[in-house]
Amino acid sequence: MYKTLISASELAAHIANPDWVVVDCRHDLMNPAAGREGYAIGHLPGAVFGSIETELSGDRQGPDGVFRGRHPLPEKDALVETLRSWGVNDGSQVVAYDAHGGMFAARLWWLLRWLGHEAVAVLDGGMAAWQSIGQPLSVDLPAKAPGAITVRAPFVPTVTVVDVMNNIEKGERTVIDARAADRFRGENETIDPVGGHIPGAKNRFFKDNLQPDGRFKDAESLRAEFAPLIKDPQRAVMQCGSGVTACHNLLALEVAGLPGAALYPGSWSEWVADTTRPVATGDA
Missing domain, CATH: 3.40.250.10 (Rhodanese-like domain)
Structure with a gap:
């Protein structure tokens, strides 16, 4: 189980494992469309795309109409449905990556730990590390069977x-x-x-x-x-x-x-x- 970081070579050895789910978290705070556009040009084989603006964040206004910040936490039920659509189960090893030193991938790492999922890691060095060892990119969209991840006790605390x-x-x-x-x-x-x-x-x-x-x-x-x-x-x-x-x-x-x-x-x-x-x- 990888719980913090995983190297490109370690990920390459498991990239085809059906129990592993790889998520592309690339993003640009000044251009929110950049991440998905980059994913379409080329991503790690089998990876799905996770948007910081939508899947990995919630509504900026709470039920009371008060502004909660630019990227508030998503509702847990909504996050679970997103993860299930990516094929994530309670036993899945999830790997998040980006092209920004983990700047955005760490958000997904934290969110999964917030749901009580321990087997999640960030690709150390991101896409650059992956390509530096000669690993390929893909433009194929993966077909994922629905997952069944559930919410458990969180590993991480929050404050208001x-x-x-x-x-x-x-x-x-x-x-x-x-x-x-x-x-x-x-x-x-x-x-x-x-x-x-x-x-x-x-x-x-x-x-x-x-x-x-x-x-x-x-x-x-x-x-x-x-x-x-x-x-x-x-x-x-x-x-x-x-x-x-x-x-x-x-x-x-x-x-x-x-x-x-x-x-x-x-x-x-x-x-x-x-x-x-x-x-x-x-x-x-």
Whole structure:
């Protein structure tokens, strides 16, 4: 069972296994159609496509009409139906990949763990790693028999915007923001019209989890780099712009052997939707 990362060579050895489900999670935050277009041009053999905008996110407005962020969590029942349409069963090994160092694949990894599915991993190095060992791409659309995955006890916790607001005063949790430093400081109005960060938050850009070749750093290196930021991972909260790249930090913590941190799904996009919530700028 692969529960965090899988190498391209390991995946190649199992790519034809009917009990394995490979999901292409490519995406572009500035061009939501780019992922599906890339999938049509060429994808890993047998892979299905998972859209960050639709299948892997829910409605931006909750039943109460309140904005929940740009990529709120999907309803569990809807996510289960999507996974079943991809042929996922309780015993399936799922592998998520993208072409962005796991930036989007980690979202599916986290969502499956949220449903209580343990056998899910991210392809380390993504498509580049796959092609670097001479493995082919395909344009064929796979025919998948319906799966029967069920919801079980989650492996991962979440927190709400209320929890994060209360934590500003209490300081019981360490909040880590996965956005780039300029966004964290409030200097990138193109992406974040309301710039800055949640008061008290620290910054860990998700790309800092990667080596130059796009693969994750080793466990020892990740532990050493997270050590100044997090004393107790079970008292930590990961957030980002909309709850997507925060999952990359959560995956890195698992690789480092530091499990237990929570995701704030709404993240910055939900936080700033209410102008009464405080905003900090500059460095942490």
